[in-house]
Amino acid sequence: MTKQRNIPISLPVTGEEEWQAIREPLMTGWLTSGPKVKEFESLFAERHKVKHAYAVTSATTALHLALVALDVGPGDEVIVPAFTWVSTANVVLYQGAKVVFVDIDPKTFNIDTKDLQKKISKNTKAIIPVHLFGLCAEMDAIKKVSGDIPLVEDGACAAGAEYKGMPAGGLGSIGCFSFHPRKSVTTGEGGMVTTNDDQLGEKLSMLRNHGASISEEQRHHGPKPYILPEFDIMGFNYRMTDLQGAVGVVQLKKLDQFIDARNEKALYYKEKLKEIDWIQLPECPQNSRHGWQSFVTLINEEKSPLKRNDLMEVLQAKGISTRPGTHAVHMLAYYKELLGHDAEDFAGAKLANDCSMAIPLHNRMVDEDFEYIIAALKNI
Structure with a gap:
């Protein structure tokens, strides 16, 4: 085990x-x-x-x-x-x-x-x-x-x-x-x-x-x-x-050393996780060099065995920290009151708010960390 x-x-x-x-x-x-x-x-x-x-x-x-x-x-x-x-x-x-x-x-x-x-x-x-x-x-x-x-x-x-x-x-x-x-x-x-x-x-x-x-x-x-x-x-x-x-x-x-190392591991994530059809992996157009501050996925809750929040709790129990990508600002209480937007007014932002999930990607991780995270996701 x-x-x-x-x-x-x-x-x-x-x-x-x-x-x-x-x-x-x-x-x-x-x-x-x-x-x-x-x-x-x-x-x-x-x-x-x-x-x-x-x-x-x-x-x-x-x-x-x-x-x-x-x-x-x-x-x-x-x-x-x-x-x-x-x-x-x-x-x-x-x-x-x-x-x-x-x-x-x-x-x-x-x-x-x-x-x-x-x-x-x-x-x-x-x-x-x-x-x-x-x-x-x-x-x-x-x-x-x-x-x-x-x-x-x-x-x-x-x-x-x-x-x-x-x-x-x-x-x-x-x-x-x-x-x-x-x-x-x-x-x-x-x-x-x-x-x-x-x-x-x-x-x-x-x-x-x-x-x-x-x-x-x-x-x-x-x-x-x-x-x-x-x-x-x-x-x-x-x-x-x-x-x-x-x-x-x-x-x-x-x-540049940090970004190159993150890019290598981001590509490794994408290769190993591509078979999981309920995870949308982050894109990087050929005309760009991604800075990889975070590796943010999007969970397809219609296909996923768990809702995004439940999935994050399961991973947390396994010692894997995750976070939502960030938040949809128009859905925050202050801005909702100030501007009166409905959550659905910005469908892409709402989807990202509810279903984005960042998984660990930083320069103090070792190979065993990546293998552990990949295995945990595949075993959900």
């Missing part, structure tokens, strides 16, 4: 290198945003082929800064996929704008461009395509129907992901990333906002630092200690610390 294993849904890969990396800021005393954050930003911009990258406190604050930089405000509409993490919608409300939900394609969990076309209006100020679970949205199709409307990439799950050979982060007007521990690379908490637009870049840099015209590092290392920054705009304190930046530098150098 196979011995029961304990396999978490996700675990970050951190160790001696990350431990040693934080020694320098701790010893120098430069703990706030400084040289390590600057190095992390430079490496991230180079890897993602963008002109500007600014480290912030989370993907949520990156998204918020993006909408502020685009002057989104009351009377504006921002289109958001109905199936995403709640912060994608919340940042629209922070700006007093209206959230307009669009359905998703359950095969990819990304924006349904046919529904998107129906939702664009004269008040649409921005669209937030989400590269959910690490798969880039179909950006060419989105651009075709959106015209000149700014696109804010929610790439929270998509560091290192690519669409037609171009990395996420430079596919729209602004890109936003997360370094939460469930992501491929982590700084604990943290995020990055990217752009190829010089004017937006300057604005984003100021906005994340109270609206200051110069950075803390420039101010403290400059020859004129009496100079304080000018504040021409109102900003926020969304700066990343150098402790996080130091960890980020180490983690980012492992990004």
Whole structure:
């Protein structure tokens, strides 16, 4: 009898290198945003082929800064996929704008461009395509129907992901990333906002630092200690610390190694699980490089011997952690009351909400973990 294993849904890969990396800021005393954050930003911009990258406190604050930089405000509409993490919608409300939900394609969990076309209006100020679970949205199709409307990439799950050979982060007007521990690379908490637009870049840099015209590092290392920054705009304190930046530098150098390993195991899952007709496996178009933040399946409850939730309980009892992919935001109590949508208004999002199931895929898993999970699913 196979011995029961304990396999978490996700675990970050951190160790001696990350431990040693934080020694320098701790010893120098430069703990706030400084040289390590600057190095992390430079490496991230180079890897993602963008002109500007600014480290912030989370993907949520990156998204918020993006909408502020685009002057989104009351009377504006921002289109958001109905199936995403709640912060994608919340940042629209922070700006007093209206959230307009669009359905998703359950095969990819990304924006349904046919529904998107129906939702664009004269008040649409921005669209937030989400590269959910690490798969880039179909950006060419989105651009075709959106015209000149700014696109804010929610790439929270998509560091290192690519669409037609171009990395996420430079596919729209602004890109936003997360370094939460469930992501491929982590700084604990943290995020990055990217752009190829010089004017937006300057604005984003100021906005994340109270609206200051110069950075803390420039101010403290400059020859004129009496100079304080000018504040021409109102900003926020969304700066990343150098402790996080130091960890980020180490983690980012492992990004492609991590993604390659996840891709290998994702292909292995797909090969071994393809005979189970009640599990829809995640797709990856040939024109994309999947970031594989998560391996999210869709359970066909008409064919499955168990409902999705019952299935998750059985797997949990076997030591296999699973999670719903994410949630349908229009079905959450706050948004249901605010906008009055019925669950069925976005059929793809509702299906994904009720039937998606992420199974473990991370870089601390060993071969025996994958074999154990595959066997458990086949034995349901």
